[in-house]
Amino acid sequence: MLFNSIDFVIFLPIVFALYWFVINKNLKLQNLLIVIASLVFYGWWDWRFLFLIIFSTIVDYTIGRLLFIEKNQIKRKTLLWTSILVNIGFLGFFKYHNFFIDNFVTAFTFFGSEIKASSLNIILPVGISFYTFQTLSYTIDVYKRNLEPTKDLIAFSAFVSFFPQLVAGPIERATNLLPQFYKKREFDYSKAVDGMRQILWGLFKKIVIADNCAEFANLIFNNSSDFSGSTLVVGAIFFTFQIYGDFSGYSDIAIGTSRLFGFNLKQNFAFPYFSRDIAEFWRRWHISLSTWFKDYLYIPLGGSLGGTWLKVRNTFIIFIVSGFWHGANWTFVVWGALNALYFLPLLLTKNNRNNLDVVAKGKFFPSLKESALMSLTFGLTVLSWIFFRANSIDHAFSYIGSIFSSSLFTLPEFSGVGRAFRLFIVILIFMLIEWGGRENQFAIQQLGLKWSRPLRRGMYFIFIILIFWFGQNEQQFIYFQF
Template identity: 75%
Template sequence: MLFNSIDFAIFLPIVFVLYWFVTHKNLKWQNFLIVAASYLFYGWWDWRFLSLIIFSTAVDYIIGRELENEGHQIKRKVLLWISISVNLGFLGFFKYYNFFLDNFVTVFTFFDQPINPQGLNIILPVGISFYTFQTLSYTIDVYKSKLKPTRDFIAFSAFVSFFPQLVAGPIERATNLLPQFYKKRSFEYNKAVDGLRQILWGLFKKVVIADNCAEYANLIFNNSEDYSGSTLLLGALFFTFQIYCDFSGYSDIAIGTSRLFGFNLMQNFNFPYFSRDIAEFWRRWHISLSTWFRDYLYIPLGGSRGGTWMKIRNTFIIFIVSGFWHGANWTFIIWGALNALYFLPLMLTKNNRNNLDVVAKGKLIPSIKDLSYILLTFSLTVFAWIFFRAESVGHAISYISEILSPSLLSIPKLADMQNVLITIILVVCFVIIEWFGREEQYAIAKFGLKWRRPLRHAMYYVIIFTIFWFWGKEQQFIYFQF
């Protein structure tokens, strides 16, 4: 079920009414309703994959209970590795089986030993990369005694399958979200209004910006051999804003929807394209995943505590694994390695913690220095996104080669330049709004809190009108494929 669909527009009010007017007196019934609604929400794509969520939930619930009762350290490690093996085993089979098989065949063919193994037509379950990491955080935290295991299977099932963030995050920690299912929730009008406001902004990002940018990004990337370097650069810029508005738009809708039901999810994006270096970018981009890898992979590997070689090794591991998490393609691995190369000079010179505050905080415009750093970081990010979007490494190289050719100096040409210009204007307006709202959790929170009611309502009506004007494409969210 897509957030930007009629199905969800019907589903959400029904669940909201049942939640606050039918089950509100009983916490267990509220949690049970969340589980039922979440399974319905997920099963709307394919009911068969519900068994994976249910099995993963049961395994980690049982292992959590066993870890509580087991004092022997070796047996505790065995239990932990059972959880890791089950969760990553499912993820590896559904997401990476054919990737490893194809590369295995390529290696043997290279050595003149052709083989013909049997590939499988595997359908990737939606959201499997997200909910497996979420359940793993629970088991690991219980193992490390950072969290007491739950005895409430319904609450734990609700934590694993919570429909607002089930298929594309934020990837919540058990230490943050699970305890919220133990507490009685009371309806808070201001919290609900803020949630609706964030949902509205998320829909604007997705429907108005991301989907319009996607139309031209797809056209240009899929037919890159037909276009000049300037048009290809325009396509890379369109994808840059498509992926940000698509994914952060989903997160905004997920966080806003959660607030309607009395839950607080972590912020997943914090205006990353205003970053002054790549380290700041990764503190602001897909925060739930980057902090997950930091806490459960980077720090256990030794983090930055060791010598120079260990720091370099750990940096490449975390970025390459992050790239591979996104998909079974060498383009994602190169994208991760590129970001590691961007990050290394900052880490080795101990400048990776320089920009911890909001850029130009309290100011209307940034300084020349800040602006130049923002543009440099943005340019490096756009370059890396080309590998992320390309169909193959060869496609990415040819795409970049054409951008760097003399045709870069030509005027971009597309069949429908009038609508292209409208999309560019929309993106510029969006960037301006984001800039003025960069000190809040999401851009229009500032205007919703500080503007007078007539101006506030006028802004909402304009956003709603624009959403309905561009509604109808119902493009799937990009991160559903990851």
């Protein structure tokens, strides 16, 4: 079920009404309703995927209880590794089986030997990369005794399958989300209104920004050999805003929907395209994944406490693994490695913690230095997104090679260039709104809240018109494939 579908428009009010007006006095029934609604929401794609998420839930719930009881450290490690192997095993099979088989065959063919191995027709379960990491964080935190395991299977099931963020995050930690299922929840009108406002902004990002950018990004990337360097730059920029509007839009809808039901999810994007260096970008982009890798991979490896070689090694490991998490293609690995290269000079010069505050805080205009740093960081990010979007390594290098040619200095030419220009104007307005709200957790919290009620409602009405105007087709979110 897609957030931007008629199905969800019908589904959400029904669940909301049952949750607050029928079973609002019974916490256990509310949690049970969330579980049932989440399974319906998830099973809407393919009911067979339900067995996977139910099995994963039971395994990690059981292992969590056993970890709490068990005192023998060897047995506790065995339990932990059982959870890791089960979860990563499922993820590896469904997501990476064919990738490893194909590359294994290619490697032996390169050395003059032929191996016959056939790929499997495997359907990737939607959201498996997200809920796998969510349940793993629970088991690891229980193992470290940072969290007491729950005795409530229904609450734990609701935590694992919570439908607003099940498919594409944010990847919630049990320490933040799970305790919220234990507490009685009272309907908060202001919180619900704020949630609706957040949903509206997320839909605007997805339908108006991302889906329209996707039309031109797909046209240019899929036919890159036919276009000039200047047109390829336009395609890369459109994809840059497509992936941001698509993914951060999903997170906004998830966070807003959660607020409708009395839950608070962590911020997942903090205006990343206003970053002044790559280190700041990765503190602001897909925050739940970045912090997950930092806490459960980077720090256990030694983080930045060792010598130079260990710092370099750990940096490349975390970025390459992050890239590989996104998909079974060498393009994602190169994308991760390229970001590691971007990050390395900051790490080695100990400048990776320079920009911890909001850019141009308290001012509307950034300084010349801040503008230059943001432009450089944005340019490097656009370049790296080419690898993320390209079909193959060869395609990415060919795309970049065509950019840096004499045709870079020609006017872009492609079908719909007039509409593309108007879309750039919309993107500019969108980024101005984001810039104005950058000191808040979410841009929409700032937008129009000091205006009179009629003006504010008029602005929301304009957003709704634009969403319906552009939302003729239900387009899947990019991160569903990860």
